[in-house]
Amino acid sequence: MPELPEVETVKNGLNVLLKGRVIDSIKYDTPKSFLCSTEEVEQYLVGAGVIGVKRRAKLLLINLDNGYSLVIHLKMTGQLVYRGTTNFGAGHPSRSLVGQLPDKSTRVIFTFRDHSRLFFNDQRKFGWIKLERTSSLAERVYKKFGPEPLARDFTLADFKKRLLLRPHSGIKAVLLDQSIVSGIGNIYSDESLWVAKIHPLTKVDRLNDLKLSRLYKGIRVVLNEAIDQGGSTDRNYVDALGRKGGYLNFARVFRREGQSCPRCGSKIIKLKVASRGTHICARCQKLVA
DNA sequence: CACTTGACCTGTCCGC
DNA sequence: TGCGGACAGGTCAAGT
Structure with a gap:
């Protein structure tokens, strides 16, 4: 059940793993999990580079270099797992929960120009990914949440x-x-x-x-x-x-x-x-x- | 109006 | 063994 610490952990990982990578293609099955039209994919996602990854509340924000951001909510069973070109197999078995990807819970696959991939898995299909202008995140996304409990200025x-x-x-x-x-x-x-x-x-x-x-x-x-x-x-x-x-x-x-x-x-x-x-x-x- | 409950899903576990 | 039902919980819509 991803809450703040889980989303923060995913964010820290993705920020290092995705920064600088350029999206080459996106595959998705259920429209419910990936709330972007094919036009949006072509116009704003293919060819876009990742600037960095942030977290707000339980949301992940992948900032792109074209003024757009992917907004992601993992809800209860969502996973975002990156596989580089040299670690296509599972990680160490004792710590790893996911094996070969894609698996039956894979909803979206981002492939980058270097052939590495990001898998969005979600057993229960409650999670979602959508596209927003980065400049409207403050108004449309940030505003409806209360303060971050770990913020330094949260007294x-x-x-x-x-x-x-x-x-x-x-x-x-x-x-x-x-x-x-x-x-x-x-x-x-x-x-x-x-x-x-x-x-x-x-x-x-x-x-x-x-x-x-x-x-x-x-x-x-x-x-x-x-x-x-x-x-x-x-x-x-x-x-x-x-x-x-x-x-x-x-x-x-x-x-x-x-x-x-x-x-x-x-x-x-x-x-x-x-x-x-x-x-x-x-x-x-x-x-x- | 303030607050609580149900729906959205699928996999797992329990009892019969 | 198989099957039905309860349960898991983040969020929003609907209900009290």
Whole structure:
């Protein structure tokens, strides 16, 4: 489930791997996965060179040298895997989740002038790729998301102000709302709430300064740890070279129902909150009415 | 109006 | 073994 750390990891990989490469051709099957017309492909994509790759919220932005950008959302099962001309086989088997490409989940194939390729795989077809003018990204793409939680200028005061836009909602639902703070999904909301010792159903206006401060710090610590681990691989996620992420080996509560809380030893339980599987320590994370 | 739930998909796992 | 159903969760539309 690509969230901020996974998309950041893919972005870092692609930025190095794709920079300077020129698109030669594009193959795609489902129109739903690739929202560009054949005219757009011919006019704006074939012959375009990659300047760099960026991330905003959970979106990847591939900036091209002709004033256009590819905007990509991986949703739950999307993968972007690069294969150079010398590594057509899979990577090291223990870390790799993808073998020979294309495979049955491949939706789009970008071939570059040097014959290297970028594969967009997506088992569930929820992800998409579209084309935007780079100059309209700020207005059309950036604007609808809340601030980046890891931005240097994102302060505790900013965090409180954003959360208080939804004072009567449960905190987990608010953390998952991309217009409040961007990039947090199911895994890292559970992990951050455990760090901050907050029950996911706690209403925002019931959070005191101590809890808000712990949550603010917790989110930043957890997201940075996850980036260091190359993200979380639950089922499908891989980085730009097809490698799994390692964060779930270090997760405190996510997917650990029945195991012991690493802080107090009490059992981790699973609930449904905001219609998402939710993992908490019932002793550390008490609900404040 | 504020907030919650269902649809979009496919592969996997569980119980019968 | 095979089959039906639940489940996985990011986002948006529809519902309460």
